[in-house]
Amino acid sequence: MIAAYLALLIPFVGILYFALAGHKTDTGKQNVWFNSVSLLATIWLAINVLNQGTIVSSGKAFLIDPFNVYLIVLTAFVGLTTSIFSSPYMAHEKEIGKLNDTRLKLYYSMYQGFMLAMYLVLTTNNMGIMWVAMEGATLATVLLVSLYRTPESIEAAWKYFILCGVGIAQALFGTILLYYAAVQIGDGENALLWSVLYENAEQLNPEVLEIAFVFLLIGYGTKIGLVPLHSWLPDAHSEGPTPMSAVLSGLLLNDALYAVVRNKMLVDGATHSHLAGYLMMGFGMLSFLVAAVLLHRQKDIKRLFSYSSIEHMGIMTFAFGIGGPLATFAALLHMTVHSLTKSAIFVTVGHAAQVAGTQSIDKIRGLIRTQPKIGWGLLIGTISIAGFPPFGVFTSEFLVLLATMHSYPWLTPLLLLGIGIAFAGLFRHIQPMVYGEKPEGQLPVKANLWPVMIHLALVLWMGLAIPGFLANWFSQATILISGSSPL
Amino acid sequence: MNIAELDFYTQAILSLAALVGLTSFLMLGQGRLLRLIFVFAMQGFLLTLTTVLAAYSLNNHHLYISAVLTLVLKVIFIPWMLRRQVLHMNMHRDIEALNNKTTVMLGGASLMVFSYYVLQPIVQSSPVVMLNALAVSLSVVLLGMLLMISHRQAVAHVVGFMSIENGLFFAAIVATNGMPMVVELGVAFDVLVAAVLFGIFFLHIRTSIDSLDVDLLNKLNEVDK
Numbered sequence: 001m002i003a004a005y006l007a008l009l010i011p012f013v014g015i016l017y018f019a020l021a022g023h024k025t026d027t028g029k030q031n032v033w034f035n036s037v038s039l040l041a042t043i044w045l046a047i048n049v050l051n052q053g054t055i056v057s058s059g060k061a062f063l064i065d066p067f068n069v070y071l072i073v074l075t076a077f078v079g080l081t082t083s084i085f086s087s088p089y090m091a092h093e094k095e096i097g098k099l100n101d102t103r104l105k106l107y108y109s110m111y112q113g114f115m116l117a118m119y120l121v122l123t124t125n126n127m128g129i130m131w132v133a134m135e136g137a138t139l140a141t142v143l144l145v146s147l148y149r150t151p152e153s154i155e156a157a158w159k160y161f162i163l164c165g166v167g168i169a170q171a172l173f174g175t176i177l178l179y180y181a182a183v184q185i186g187d188g189e190n191a192l193l194w195s196v197l198y199e200n201a202e203q204l205n206p207e208v209l210e211i212a213f214v215f216l217l218i219g220y221g222t223k224i225g226l227v228p229l230h231s232w233l234p235d236a237h238s239e240g241p242t243p244m245s246a247v248l249s250g251l252l253l254n255d256a257l258y259a260v261v262r263n264k265m266l267v268d269g270a271t272h273s274h275l276a277g278y279l280m281m282g283f284g285m286l287s288f289l290v291a292a293v294l295l296h297r298q299k300d301i302k303r304l305f306s307y308s309s310i311e312h313m314g315i316m317t318f319a320f321g322i323g324g325p326l327a328t329f330a331a332l333l334h335m336t337v338h339s340l341t342k343s344a345i346f347v348t349v350g351h352a353a354q355v356a357g358t359q360s361i362d363k364i365r366g367l368i369r370t371q372p373k374i375g376w377g378l379l380i381g382t383i384s385i386a387g388f389p390p391f392g393v394f395t396s397e398f399l400v401l402l403a404t405m406h407s408y409p410w411l412t413p414l415l416l417l418g419i420g421i422a423f424a425g426l427f428r429h430i431q432p433m434v435y436g437e438k439p440e441g442q443l444p445v446k447a448n449l450w451p452v453m454i455h456l457a458l459v460l461w462m463g464l465a466i467p468g469f470l471a472n473w474f475s476q477a478t479i480l481i482s483g484s485s486p487l
Numbered sequence: 488m489n490i491a492e493l494d495f496y497t498q499a500i501l502s503l504a505a506l507v508g509l510t511s512f513l514m515l516g517q518g519r520l521l522r523l524i525f526v527f528a529m530q531g532f533l534l535t536l537t538t539v540l541a542a543y544s545l546n547n548h549h550l551y552i553s554a555v556l557t558l559v560l561k562v563i564f565i566p567w568m569l570r571r572q573v574l575h576m577n578m579h580r581d582i583e584a585l586n587n588k589t590t591v592m593l594g595g596a597s598l599m600v601f602s603y604y605v606l607q608p609i610v611q612s613s614p615v616v617m618l619n620a621l622a623v624s625l626s627v628v629l630l631g632m633l634l635m636i637s638h639r640q641a642v643a644h645v646v647g648f649m650s651i652e653n654g655l656f657f658a659a660i661v662a663t664n665g666m667p668m669v670v671e672l673g674v675a676f677d678v679l680v681a682a683v684l685f686g687i688f689f690l691h692i693r694t695s696i697d698s699l700d701v702d703l704l705n706k707l708n709e710v711d712k
Contacts, residue, residue: 128670135677142684151695155704158688162644165681166632169651172674173628176655180621180662184612189667207608235707 001057003045004064007072007119010038014112023101023108028087031108035080038115042076045069050469056125060193063125066476071258072122074336078250078343079115081451085347086111086243088448092354093241103147107241113140114247121255128192130259131168131175134223137252138164145240156235163232164222171219171259177212178266181205194262201269213267213276216260217283223256225310226317227287237306238359242350245302249309250343254335257313261320265481268323277321284318285414287311292418295425300359301349304429305342308385311422312338319400322407325486329478330399333466337392337459341384344455348377351447352433361429366438371445375434377452382430384459386423392462496544497616500661503537504623507657508599511630511650515595518583520573520642524566527646530653531561534660541660549668550660556675557656565649565682569642572689576699583640591637595630602626620661627654641692641699645685652678 014034018027046069049055054065064072090107093099099107117140120133138161146157175192181204182191190196197204218229225233237245260280267276291311298304312334319331351374356364368375384391397419405412461467466474478486493501510530517523535558542550573579585591602625603618610618631651635644656674659666666674689699696703 126667126670128666129673132670132673132677136680139677139680139684143687146688146691149691149695151704152706154688154691154695155707158641158692158701158704159707161681161684161688162635162648165648166635166651169628169655172655173625173658176658176663176666177621179659179666183663192667192670205612207611211605211608239707 001048001055001062003041003048004055004057004062004123006041007038007045007076008116008123010034010041011112011116011119015109015116018105018109018112023105025091027104027108028083028090031083031111032080032087034112035076035083035115038119039073039076039080042073046073050473056195060125060190060195061129062123063195064123065480066473067261067480068122068258070332070473070477071254071335072119074339075115075118075122075251075255078339079118079247081455082243082246082250082343082347083111085246085350085448085451086241088446089243089350089354090241092445098148107144107147110140110144111243111247114144114252116140118251118255121259125193125195127175127178127194127197127263130262131172134171134220134256134259135165135168137255138168138223141236141240141244141248141252144244145236147241147244148239150239153239156232156239160232160236163229167222167229168219170215170222174212174215174219174263177208177215178263181208181212181270194266197266198269201266204266204270206271206273209267209270210273210275213263214279216263217276217279220256220259220263221283221317224253224260224313224317225287226283226313227290227310230287230291230310233310234303234306237309238300238302242302242346242353245306246343246346246350249306249346250339253309253313254339257316257320257335260317261481264320274323277323280317280321281408282321284314284316284321285411286314288314288318289414289418289421292422292425295422296428298429299361301353301361301364301429301433302346302359304361304426305345305349308422308426309338309342311418312342312385315397315400319403320481322403323482324403324407325478325482325484326399326406327403328482329474329486330396330403332474332477333392333399333462334396337396337462338385340455340459341381341391341393344452344459345378345381345385347452348374348381348449351445351449352378354445354447355442356439361433363439364433366436366442367434369438370442371447373449374447377449377456379430379434380456381452382426384456386426387419390460390463391456392459395463395466493616496540499540500537501616501619503533503540504620504657504661507533507537507627507653508623511627511634511654512592512595514646514650515630515634515637516585516588516592518585519579520581520583520640521570521579523643523646524569524573527569527650528562528566530650531557531566534653534656535562537657538660538665541664545664547664549671550665552668553660553665553671553675556671560675560678560682561649561653564679565645568682568686569645572686572699573642576693578640578642578699583638583643585637587637591633595633598629598633599626602629617662621658624654624658624661627651627657630654639700639702641689641701644701648681648685649678
């Protein structure tokens with residue numbers, strides 16, 4: 001349990017340290033250190049869970065089980081690699097005069113603030129605190145979206161703030177209804193604890209829980225970026241600094257989905273109907289198809305990949321909605337590989353935009369000739385996210401397809417169609433950007449592509465052969481969520 | 488349900504629920520920003536009263552803390568901050584011409600009916616009073632959204648946002664006698680940070696478009712221009 005407290009304490013110290021110490025040249029490196037220590041703490045926590053099973057802290061305030069512990073490690077890992085990327089990236093942004101010391105101070109302090117909110121969402125056992133932390137994540141990142149202070153970025157941040165704020169208010173109403181159902185059967189102070197609710201899920205009032213789940217799905221769904229609540233997402237991703245896009249896509253969306261799934265487990269226990277699952281399948285499928293079509297219309301490279309994020313979150317929501325062991329296993333795997341691939345892509349996209357001096361797809365050309373590492377990174381990343389074998393995204397999408405064929409065969413054509421449209425949408429934009437002649441005077445930039453290589457190598461590894469301990473871990477989480485083992 | 492048969496506490500809660508709902512409608516039709524802020528402060532005050540009443544009759548001490556937090560945040564700090572913005576921008580004489588005022592008010596009324604309809608299944612397991620309280624809270628939430636849609640000024644959007652919070656808070660107090668203390672403190676903290684961030688945003692929007700009319704924030708969209 002000490003490891004969990006440590007994982008929460010380190011980013012908290014980080015917020016204060018970066019806010020008070022002011023910006024120096026090596027602040028970016030210090031941020032990497034903070035995140036490395038966090039990663040070590042979370043690995044320690046994961047080993048504890050692996051040895052002892054589910055851990056509940058003494059006051060029942062925190063709950064670590066196989067489902068959230070792997071997301072905690074993933075969060076820490078992506079947080080670390082993104083911070084490695086962000087250090088030279090932000091230094092470059094400062095050199096070209098887009099940022100100054102005060103804003104960098106805010107950036108690093110809020111980077112840790114965001115990490116703290118993410119760890120808190122994942123570790124807490126209290127559904128109310130989960131909401132508070134989710135809202136905290138919005139508040140921490142909203143000023144980062146407007147970090148460049150351009151009219152566009154301020155507009156994006158305002159939209160992000162209002163839409164996510166109003167959206168997540170629905171989730172609070174859902175949580176209040178959940179609490180209302182819970183106080184009718186149990187004591188007040190402990191009634192919102194997930195572990196208590198889960199044990200007594202049978203006795204919770206099904207009517208109230210059904211209404212509550214609609215609100216919870218709409219609320220957290222805004223954060224997941226489900227269509228039609230997604231319009232903040234491409235704006236916030238395209239106008240904020242690129243490291244922020246990487247962590248928003250890689251972590252925030254995942255953690256919002258985590259919150260929905262936690263609530264779904266309670267609702268399923270109480271209602272014995274498949275209502276929650278159908279809702280998630282519907283929203284997931286809609287998001288997936290709409291985003292796949294919208295990929296074709298994009299003109300901004302970061303908007304392109306944020307629509308790809310919506311598409312993949314749609315697939316995951318859909319898979320969790322199907323709900324059997326195979327679909328749940330696939331969704332868990334997809335969460336991992338999408339988060340790794342997408343953050344790697346945003347890292348390369350950030351560098352590509354710096355090389356070309358613009359984010360406009362029409363103006364980015366000849367990346368492979370200018371800086372082969374960035375060009376190939378972008379190409380391989382896109383191949384991976386489009387679901388080509390042998391990458392891990394292929395494995396998870398294939399499993400989702402299998403599960404769909406098994407449970408809802410008539411949905412399979414839609415799924416295949418969407419994957420095809422999305423693939424075409426990505427490649428018609430990517431192909432001219434990486435190949436082709438380089439424009440006059442386009443020069444390489446200083447870039448650290450280790451995070452990209454590590455992420456893509458991990459995704460490749462998961463595509464070729466999922467390591468035994470990881471498969472075991474996923475199947476434990478699957479048993480927890482869906483009740484039976486996929487293997 | 489015969490009102491006269493209910494105990495004093497329930498009767499008072501019902502009246503307060505009606506008044507909270509009324510303030511939401513008053514805000515919806517309000518074109519002057521200073522009055523809008525005043526009505527918002529009134530709504531906060533009604534919430535404080537509800538909380539104190541609940542704390543007193545249920546003998547629940549942590550609700551007093553919530554009452555103080557509501558009073559400080561929703562009745563004093565946020566209205567003060569918004570008022571200062573309005574005076575600073577010299578907007579207090581402007582009357583915002585609301586499009587389709589009648590439609591908006593009718594829409595608000597139908598949202599209220601809709602709230603009752605959505606929460607109808609709850610009646611099977613709980614007293615009718617609960618339905619009233621929860622439906623009023625939900626309609627305050629929905630009316631807050633409608634307020635944000637129908638007004639163009641950023642200040643009105645903040646009022647709408649905060650009145651959504653008010654609706655949620657009312658539900659928490661009346662239906663469940665307040666959330667656990669730690670959650671309530673967390674929510675209050677989030678509201679405080681959000682209020683401060685809104686203050687910062689006003690500054691940024693003003694320097695960027697020299698106005699607080701959010702309709703001018705329209706550069707980002709999917710349609711080619």
